[in-house]
Every structure is written in C-alpha cells, then in structure tokens.
Amino acid sequence: MFANLAKLGRYRALIQTLVVRDLKARYRGSVLGFFWSFFNPALLLFIYTFVFTKVLPSSHPPDMEPFALFMFCGILPWTWFSSSLLESSNTLIAGGNLIKKVLFPAEVLPIVTVLANMVHFFLGLPILAAFVIYYQRPVDPIELLWFPVIVLVQLILTTGLAMFLSALTVHFRDLKDLLGNILTLWFFATPIIYSIEMAPADMRWWLNLNPMTHLMRSYQEVLFFEGPLGHQKWLAALGVISVVVFLAGYFVFDRLRDSFAEEV
Amino acid sequence: MKPAIEVLNVSKVYRRYARRKQFATLKSALLDGSLIGDLKPEDAFPALRGVSFSVPKGCTYGVIGRNGSGKSTLLKCVAGITRPTEGSVVVDGRISALIELGAGFHPEISGRENIFINGIMLGLTKKEVTRRFDEIVDFAEMAEFIDAPVKTYSSGMYMRLGFAVAIHVDPEVLLVDEVLAVGDQGFTHKCLDKFSEFRRRNKSILLVTHSLDLVEKFCDEAHWLDRGKTKGEGDPKRVVAAYVIDVEDSEENELAKAESARVAASASAEATAEATSSQVARQVARDFSPAKNPAIEEDAPQNPVDDASTPRDGFKSAEGRWGTREIEITDVTISGPGGETGHVFQSGDAIKVHMQVTAKEPITDFVFGLGLFNADGVCVYGTNTGLEELSLSEINGTGEVTFTMDHLDLVEGTYRLDLAAHKLDGYPYDYHRLLYTFRIKSRVRDVGIYRPDHKWSFGGNIKSKEDLGS
Numbered sequence: 001m002f003a004n005l006a007k008l009g010r011y012r013a014l015i016q017t018l019v020v021r022d023l024k025a026r027y028r029g030s031v032l033g034f035f036w037s038f039f040n041p042a043l044l045l046f047i048y049t050f051v052f053t054k055v056l057p058s059s060h061p062p063d064m065e066p067f068a069l070f071m072f073c074g075i076l077p078w079t080w081f082s083s084s085l086l087e088s089s090n091t092l093i094a095g096g097n098l099i100k101k102v103l104f105p106a107e108v109l110p111i112v113t114v115l116a117n118m119v120h121f122f123l124g125l126p127i128l129a130a131f132v133i134y135y136q137r138p139v140d141p142i143e144l145l146w147f148p149v150i151v152l153v154q155l156i157l158t159t160g161l162a163m164f165l166s167a168l169t170v171h172f173r174d175l176k177d178l179l180g181n182i183l184t185l186w187f188f189a190t191p192i193i194y195s196i197e198m199a200p201a202d203m204r205w206w207l208n209l210n211p212m213t214h215l216m217r218s219y220q221e222v223l224f225f226e227g228p229l230g231h232q233k234w235l236a237a238l239g240v241i242s243v244v245v246f247l248a249g250y251f252v253f254d255r256l257r258d259s260f261a262e263e264v
Numbered sequence: 265m266k267p268a269i270e271v272l273n274v275s276k277v278y279r280r281y282a283r284r285k286q287f288a289t290l291k292s293a294l295l296d297g298s299l300i301g302d303l304k305p306e307d308a309f310p311a312l313r314g315v316s317f318s319v320p321k322g323c324t325y326g327v328i329g330r331n332g333s334g335k336s337t338l339l340k341c342v343a344g345i346t347r348p349t350e351g352s353v354v355v356d357g358r359i360s361a362l363i364e365l366g367a368g369f370h371p372e373i374s375g376r377e378n379i380f381i382n383g384i385m386l387g388l389t390k391k392e393v394t395r396r397f398d399e400i401v402d403f404a405e406m407a408e409f410i411d412a413p414v415k416t417y418s419s420g421m422y423m424r425l426g427f428a429v430a431i432h433v434d435p436e437v438l439l440v441d442e443v444l445a446v447g448d449q450g451f452t453h454k455c456l457d458k459f460s461e462f463r464r465r466n467k468s469i470l471l472v473t474h475s476l477d478l479v480e481k482f483c484d485e486a487h488w489l490d491r492g493k494t495k496g497e498g499d500p501k502r503v504v505a506a507y508v509i510d511v512e513d514s515e516e517n518e519l520a521k522a523e524s525a526r527v528a529a530s531a532s533a534e535a536t537a538e539a540t541s542s543q544v545a546r547q548v549a550r551d552f553s554p555a556k557n558p559a560i561e562e563d564a565p566q567n568p569v570d571d572a573s574t575p576r577d578g579f580k581s582a583e584g585r586w587g588t589r590e591i592e593i594t595d596v597t598i599s600g601p602g603g604e605t606g607h608v609f610q611s612g613d614a615i616k617v618h619m620q621v622t623a624k625e626p627i628t629d630f631v632f633g634l635g636l637f638n639a640d641g642v643c644v645y646g647t648n649t650g651l652e653e654l655s656l657s658e659i660n661g662t663g664e665v666t667f668t669m670d671h672l673d674l675v676e677g678t679y680r681l682d683l684a685a686h687k688l689d690g691y692p693y694d695y696h697r698l699l700y701t702f703r704i705k706s707r708v709r710d711v712g713i714y715r716p717d718h719k720w721s722f723g724g725n726i727k728s729k730e731d732l733g734s
Contacts (some may be wrong), residue, residue, distance in 0.1 A: 017384050021370055021377070028372040028413070101364035102385060103344050260279060261346045 022116040041124035042161035074192035080121035088162035110162040160246030267321040268468035275350035276312040319387040322466040326483035357436025366426030371415035404428035519607035530585035587692035591685040595620035611706040624662040635682035676706040
C-alpha cells in the first residue's frame with residue numbers, strides 16, 4: 001500500500017493535466033465559459049441573501065448580520081466537499097475505459113475529481129472576498145494564515161472519503177443513489193445555514209461529532225466571526241482524523257484495485 | 265539476456281455472478297468484512313489456464329486463437345491492467361498497449377489537447393509530447409483537424425489519432441490487440457512500417473490478431489491459445505498451419521451439425537404431410553411446385569440451366585424439402601479426395617456427392633439432379649441425368665447415385681447443394697433444396713466463383729523468383 005502511495009508522486013503531471021482537462025471540458029461550449037465558476041457562487045449568494053433578508057428575516061439572531069455572508073462561508077467549502085464525493089462515487093465507472101484499456105493508476109481519478117472541485121472552490125473565493133470587503137468585515141490577516149491549513153485538512157479528508165466511495169461504488173452501485181440523500185442529511189447536520197450556537201444545547205454534542213462541523217466553524221471563524229480563532233484544537237484533532245481517514249480510504253481502494261478492471 | 269516479457273504459468277479466473285447475487289453481497293460483505301468475497305467454483309470462469317512463454321528482446325511474438333480463447337485477457341495481464349489469478353508476468357521496460365485506441369480521449373476538447381493528455385497518460389512527459397507532437401499529427405494525417413474537438417472526428421480519425429499517440433510513446437515493449445484495421449490500406453502500411461522499425465531497433469512486440477497472414481509474415485514466434493490453454497507454440501508457419509487445420513475441423517463439425525439439423529427439420533415438416541393420405545400429399549406437392557417453387561423447373565430438361573445466370577425469385581426460395589417420396593433420397597454424403605466424408609475441402613479437390621435412394625415400387629420415369637450454389641444464392645452449376653441424356657430405365661428398391669467432380673475449382677467460400685429425384689417433366693419425387701453445405705478453403709485470396717486451372721508464365725525481361733501458379 002505504501003509503495004503504491006509513494007508512486008502517487010510520479011503521477012503529478014498526469015493529475016495536473018487531467019484536472020486542467022476536467023476544467024476545460026466542463027465549460028466547453030457554454031458562452032460564458034470559465035466565468036460560470038464566478039457566477040455560480042455569486043448567484044447562490046444572491047439567492048441566500050434574498051431568502052434570509054426578505055423571506056425569513058427573523059430566522060437568525062441580529063448579531064449574525066450579514067447572515068448571507070455567514071452562510072456563504074460554509075456553503076462554498078461544503079459545495080466542494082459534497083460535489084467531490086458525488087462525482088467521485090461515479091468517477092471510476094465513468095473512467096472505466098481508462099481502467100480497462102490503458103495501464104492507468106486508478107486512484108488518479110478520484111483525486112482529480114477532488115482537485116477539480118477544489119479549483120472551483122478557489123474560483124468562488126474572490127466573490128467571497130468581494131463580499132467580505134463590501135460588508136467591511138474586520139478580517140484579521142494573521143487569522144487568515146489559518147485559511148490554507150483548513151483547506152489542507154478538508155482536502156485530505158475529502159480525498160480519503162472520495163477514495164473509499166469511488167472504490168466501493170464499483171462493487172455496490174447503490175451507493176451512488178444513497179449518497180445523494182446522505183449528503184443532504186449531512187448538510188443539515190452541519191452548522192452551515194445556522195451557527196452551532198443556534199442549535200439546542202443537547203444537540204451540540206452530536207454536532208461536535210460531525211467532522212464537517214469543525215471545518216465549517218473554522219472557516220466561519222476566520223472569515224466571519226470577530227476575535228481570534230478559537231478552534232485550533234478541534235482543527236488539530238480533525239487534521240489527525242483526516243489523515244487516518246485518508247489512509248483508511250486508500251487502504252480500501254488499494255485492496256479493491258485489482259477488481260476494478262473486471263467490475264467496472 | 266533478460267527476456268522482454270516473461271509469462272510464467274499464468275491463470276486467470278473471472279468471477280461470474282448473477283445480478284441478484286451482487287445485491288446480496290452488499291449486506292454480507294459488510295457483515296463478514298470480506299469485501300472481495302470468496303470465490304466459489306461454480307461462479308468461476310477460467311479465461312487462462314497455466315499459460316507460459318517468454319519473448320526475447322527484439323522478438324515479434326504473435327498470439328492467435330479462436331474468439332474467447334483468452335488472447336485479450338493474456339494481453340491485459342501482460343499490460344498489467346488485470347492481475348493474473350495465478351502465475352507471474354514480468355515485463356522489462358516501458359510498455360505501451362494498443363488495446364483500445366483513443367481510450368481516454370475527451371470528446372469535448374481538441375485533438376491537440378487530447379494528444380497531450382493521452383501522451384501523458386501513456387507515460388510521456390509534457391516535454392516529450394511537445395517534441396513528438398508534429399510527428400504524431402503527421403502520422404495520423406490529421407493536420408487539418410487537430411484543433412477541432414474530438415467529438416467531431418470520424419471513427420477512423422479517432423482511431424488513427426489514438427494509434428499515432430500510442431505508437432509514439434516509444435515503448436520497449438509494444439502490445440497490440442487487433443488494431444491494424446484502423447485505416448485505409450495506406451495507413452495500415454504505415455503501421456506495419458512502424459512495427460518493422462520497432463523490430464530493427466530491437467524492441468519487442470506482442471501481437472494478438474486474427475490475421476494469420478500477418479503472423480506468418482511478421483512474427484518470429486507464434487503462440488496458439490485454445491480455451492485458455494496453450495495448444496501450440498513456436499515457428500509461426502507451423503503453428504498457423506496447425507491452427508488452420510483445427511479451425512477447419514471445427515467448421516466441419518459446425519457444418520455437419522447445422523446440416524443434420526436442417527435435414528431433420530425438413531423431414532419433420534414432411535412427416536406431418538406424410539401422415540395424411542398420399543393423395544393429399546400429391547396434391548400438396550403439385551400446388552407447391554409450380555407456383556412457389558419454379559426452381560424445380562430449372563432442372564427440367566426443357567428449361568436448361570442457362571437461366572441460372574439470372575436467378576429468378578424461385579431460385580432464391582429457401583431451403584426445404586418436398587416431393588411425393590415415391591423415390592426417396594435417404595442419405596447424402598459429400599466426400600473429399602481421400603474418400604472421407606466431410607464439409608471442408610481445399611479448392612481443386614476431387615469431390616464426390618453420394619446419394620442413397622429408395623423407390624417403394626418400380627418407377628421408370630425418373631431423373632437425378634444436382635445444383636450447386638454459392639453463398640449469395642448464385643447457381644454455380646446445375647445438371648441432371650435427363651439433361652445429360654443418361655438413359656436410366658428403372659429403379660426398384662434401394663440404389664446409390666454418385667456424382668464425381670475431379671477438380672472442384674472454386675474460390676474460397678461456402679457452397680450449398682440442391683439434390684433431387686424427379687420426373688422428366690419436373691414433377692418432384694424428393695427435392696432437397698439447399699440442404700447440404702460445404703466449404704471450400706484456399707490459401708490464395710482470389711475472387712469470383714470459379715477458378716480455372718491456370719498457370720502464369722513470363723518471358724522477355726520479366727524476372728521472377730518462381731513461376732507463380734496455383
């Protein structure tokens with residue numbers, strides 16, 4: 001397993017090319033092309049602003065203004081997370097031709113999916129930044145240094161889960177359908193459109209078990225809440241867990257590797 | 265010197281299971297934690313059984329065998345795409361596998377970008393692709409369209425581009441799976457030239473193909489797989505010859521089986537008619553013959569065979585059997601030059617068609633006929649004893665009829681026979697329409713139907729290594 005893991009480094013160029021291909025192909029044929037990566041989050045932000053200021057103005061405490069920005073801090077990374085998992089569950093099957101006909105390291109496929117979605121996440125960040133500036137949120141530049149750390153933790157966690165899901169979906173195609181529902185549940189079980197303080201006290205314990213809670217909270221603390229980051233310990237623990245998840249995911253993937261060419 | 269490919273006792277077992285069972289495994293797999301699941305023998309399909317060979321550096325090695333004999337599985341094992349269930353495969357040097365061309369092309373992006381992606385996928389660096397880019401485009405003959413998205417390519421263009429990229433990876437070991445049918449003649453030649461260049465540079469090729477010519481001309485060694493097992497190995501000419509004989513044998517069996525099924529089917533159709541009174545049977549036969557089967561008239565003396573050149577509808581009438589059975593053809597065999605019965609012969613063989621006939625009561629008005637058709641339904645030849653004015657006077661009880669052709673000079677193909685016993689005016693006693701099939705084999709790829717016995721000779725300033733003849 002570790003020998004294979006070490007080989008992963010050699011596929012850098014391949015991964016890079018495939019990510020670029022993925023991004024190019026996604027918007028090929030559309031008029032706005034790459035701009036969709038900016039427009040999509042902007043439109044999303046607009047919708048949430050409308051819903052939570054006009055339709056449901058009393059859904060959040062007044063000290064959480066601008067609430068749309070708060071939600072956006074969570075939705076953007078959540079989108080990266082959930083679409084990575086959804087796409088990676090299908091990625092080996094979609095890339096079946098490669099696995100069956102070309103000598104091709106299969107783990108590249110889920111990694112490419114996660115990375116391509118990460119690039120989309122990055123492309124959404126300028127929109128987020130624009131709104132942070134527009135609302136004149138006080139963002140501590142030192143705190144901002146934590147941002148890449150949070151992204152890294154999320155990357156490791158997401159990649160681990162993506163490996164696990166992509167390998168299992170080859171054998172149990174039902175996972176694809178199941179996953180959509182699980183992710184919806186997971187979305188609402190994560191403090192994204194509410195803050196953890198808004199949840200009932202007895203629910204907080206449960207929410208704390210959810211790794212995504214701490215990721216989202218970290219993003220929110222860096223970008224939304226004032227004052228110093230108070231989440232380092234959780235983040236550190238999550239970092240360790242992410243590495244474990246990644247290794248476990250890779251282990252399962254590696255075990256099932258030989259079956260892909262036959263089952264896909 | 266270390267061999268380029270070393271395959272040792274490789275077996276590959278594919279698991280087969282019903283869809284249902286796969287659903288069941290989700291639960292059980294989660295319960296007992298064994299995600300791979302145990303193999304049960306009844307679920308296993310052995311695609312390869314203990315295959316061993318080694319390919320020295322610079323050798324072109326051909327693998328032949330029937331469909332489903334495990335050739336492609338072997339190639340995939342060598343390529344490392346699947347792992348053998350048992351045994352080991354060692355390959356020395358970079359592999360490029362021409363298994364499916366253009367696998368991994370993305371339809372939405374241009375040919376140019378796809379060359380880069382495909383090249384990197386096959387193990388080149390970006391720099392190497394850049395260096396070979398023009399060569400690849402030239403080879404694929406695609407300069408005009410290289411910036412169009414791949415989805416707009418024709419399938420030939422797609423394959424050519426895939427081939428061009430794969431061949432320019434510059435591997436030590438090239439695996440080729442039946443991909444030479446990619447382009448027109450010109451392109452195929454270019455591919456072969458490229459293979460020759462590979463050989464000159466002491467690289468190894470493992471070639472899986474159905475093209476026996478290619479194996480004979482190109483390979484240093486050949487390997488014959490049959491149902492996953494090695495059936496022959498060594499000198500290509502010898503292996504190919506053995507393979508061809510085996511294929512003929514199985515064609516023979518197949519034809520024999522099909523023929524007995526056809527004869528049985530027409531006999532059982534007849535049996536229902538026979539159950540009724542002979543009066544009715546006769547009536548049926550009469551209704552049947554002129555309207556639906558004018559073919560019968562073809563054999564009648566007043567209507568000679570020259571009609572055959574313009575086959576009428578009746579000539580295309582399906583296989584079957586009809587007639588009153590006053591004279592019955594009870595058994596038909598076709599035999600080759602050695603006298604053994606069979607269904608596959610070489611062009612120019614002496615062939616005998618042998619009929620057993622029975623008449624229940626003495627009959628004086630009778631003719632035996634034979635028609636030979638090719639697979640397109642064109643009458644190659646037709647005759648009968650009436651046309652040839654053989655004065656047969658009476659049949660009573662059983663008899664034998666043998667039709668001998670000293671040289672059946674036909675080109676390769678499948679041929680079918682009509683055999684009949686009827687009255688001089690065409691009234692059928694027992695008409696067997698296209699019930700007997702045989703195949704003519706030839707090593708010469710000539711065309712047409714008939715091959716006149718011939719010889720080429722040359723004079724003047726034309727030199728040849730030998731007189732070409734057949």
